[in-house]
Amino acid sequence: xxxxxxxxxxxxxxxxxxxxxxxxxxxxxxxxxxxxxxxxxxxxxxxxxxxxxxxxxxxxxxxxxxxxxxxxxxxxxxxxxxxxxxxxxxxxxxxxxxxxxxxxxxxxxxxxxxx
Numbered sequence: 001x002x003x004x005x006x007x008x009x010x011x012x013x014x015x016x017x018x019x020x021x022x023x024x025x026x027x028x029x030x031x032x033x034x035x036x037x038x039x040x041x042x043x044x045x046x047x048x049x050x051x052x053x054x055x056x057x058x059x060x061x062x063x064x065x066x067x068x069x070x071x072x073x074x075x076x077x078x079x080x081x082x083x084x085x086x087x088x089x090x091x092x093x094x095x096x097x098x099x100x101x102x103x104x105x106x107x108x109x110x111x112x113x114x115x
Contacts, residue, residue: 004094007054010047013098014040017085026077030070050101051094070113079106 004010018040021031042057049057082102086095 001089001091003092004051004090004098007044007048007052009090010044010051011040012089013085014044014047016088017082018043020081020085021078024077024081027074027081030074047098051098070109072110072114075106075110075114079103 002009004013018031018036022028045054045057048054079102083099086098086102090098
């Protein structure tokens with residue numbers, strides 16, 4: 001186990017996480033249509049901004065997700081898979097921060113988007 005220290009670490013986290021999302025019965029339908037060559041670098045940049053204070057992410061994540069028909073089970077599954085992937089590879093302060101921030105993102109999106 002290692003700490004999250006670099007953008008390469010975040011790339012490993014996100015690529016593995018999306019591999020799980022694409023195979024998951026509950027949430028895969030949200031991801032299978034994505035152009036991952038375009039999407040994954042944006043997600044990596046978001047998490048590099050959050051975890052490494054790296055400049056470069058300026059999109060509004062909430063606007064990007066507002067049109068999806070999200071439900072509570074999907075949020076919960078996304079969060080479980082994200083935490084599972086963090087724990088698979090990483091430990092320490094940044095790993096805990098990744099889990100805290102992902103929980104906050106899921107909570108914020110739930111309060112805005114659930115009907």
